[in-house]
Amino acid sequence: MVLIACGQLCSTSSLAENAQKAVRLITRAAAMNAKVLFLPEASDYLAVNAKHSVEIVRLVQDSPFIQGVQKTLRELHSQGKSLHVSVGVHEPCVGGDRVKNTLLWINDQGVIEQRYQKLHLFDISIPNGPILKESNSVERGNEIIPPFDTPAGKLGMGICYDIRFPELALRLRSLGAQILTYPSAFTMKTGAAHWHLLARARAIDTQSYVVMAAQAGTHKLESEGNEGPKTARISYGHALIVDPWGTVVAECSDVDVGDEDLCVADIDLVKLEKVRKDMPLWEHRRPDAFGYEV
Numbered sequence: 001m002v003l004i005a006c007g008q009l010c011s012t013s014s015l016a017e018n019a020q021k022a023v024r025l026i027t028r029a030a031a032m033n034a035k036v037l038f039l040p041e042a043s044d045y046l047a048v049n050a051k052h053s054v055e056i057v058r059l060v061q062d063s064p065f066i067q068g069v070q071k072t073l074r075e076l077h078s079q080g081k082s083l084h085v086s087v088g089v090h091e092p093c094v095g096g097d098r099v100k101n102t103l104l105w106i107n108d109q110g111v112i113e114q115r116y117q118k119l120h121l122f123d124i125s126i127p128n129g130p131i132l133k134e135s136n137s138v139e140r141g142n143e144i145i146p147p148f149d150t151p152a153g154k155l156g157m158g159i160c161y162d163i164r165f166p167e168l169a170l171r172l173r174s175l176g177a178q179i180l181t182y183p184s185a186f187t188m189k190t191g192a193a194h195w196h197l198l199a200r201a202r203a204i205d206t207q208s209y210v211v212m213a214a215q216a217g218t219h220k221l222e223s224e225g226n227e228g229p230k231t232a233r234i235s236y237g238h239a240l241i242v243d244p245w246g247t248v249v250a251e252c253s254d255v256d257v258g259d260e261d262l263c264v265a266d267i268d269l270v271k272l273e274k275v276r277k278d279m280p281l282w283e284h285r286r287p288d289a290f291g292y293e294v
Ligand SMILES: O=C(O)CNC(=O)[C@H](CS)NC(=O)CCC(=O)C(=O)O
Pocket: 041, 042, 045, 046, 047, 101, 122, 132, 133, 134, 160, 161, 164, 185, 186, 187, 190, 191
């Protein structure tokens, strides 16, 4: 059994400030002897609008946020503490007119080992609900990253809105995933309606652990001299971990209690194998009827 931690925080537009939030959660996770910490989508910053995002985005080697995370992991490592981090960030695109919404896997020595670029973009307009057009500022990815070994098990990566596309989860499971992660910044309205249900559904579909790190609370978004439209953002929070049977085994406090929080759970691959053996979904699938393998 391996202990993992799943975090929630409330990013601002300051990469340096957000680095401090991440470092506090990293320090807490390490003190609890967790081996992996999952941090939310866009942990490095939330921007006021597309123009602002393109202005403040940095290459990983120039990002005070990523530098802060890497430095802390290296320091912990030199003290004999091994912690790996999955963290959602932004990266510049070639051409410079948009950014990438990426998920990084940073190992216990601060080295970026994996990178996934969000496939599905959140272009949504719900009456009395969120209006967000992610594709204004973000270039979508085109690749599924094969699940890779971590101290907790084989990890498959998605980001936020990707959780609504079960075909990604099914493919990741077929490619060997035991844990799926969807770092998120869910809206209040869609979170209240769907967050727990989506996380549990993907866990049940794939008989895998699902780890949902989350942005939480009211974001302080500022840009200097930016005339563009401002969007007030509040994120749903409720970072959580679901087991392969669909049970929520850990959940962060409600945002009323504070937006920075951590929850932990043991990853039990013996339990995972039992769930898969008792109900062998992957042997019962019907590619003959559907005409394709998931
Ligand atoms: O913009 C950034 O920098 C960070 N990215 C986000 O906040 C993204 C795109 S706007 N949010 C979501 O995908 C929410 C999905 C959601 O709420 C749902 O599926 O219901």
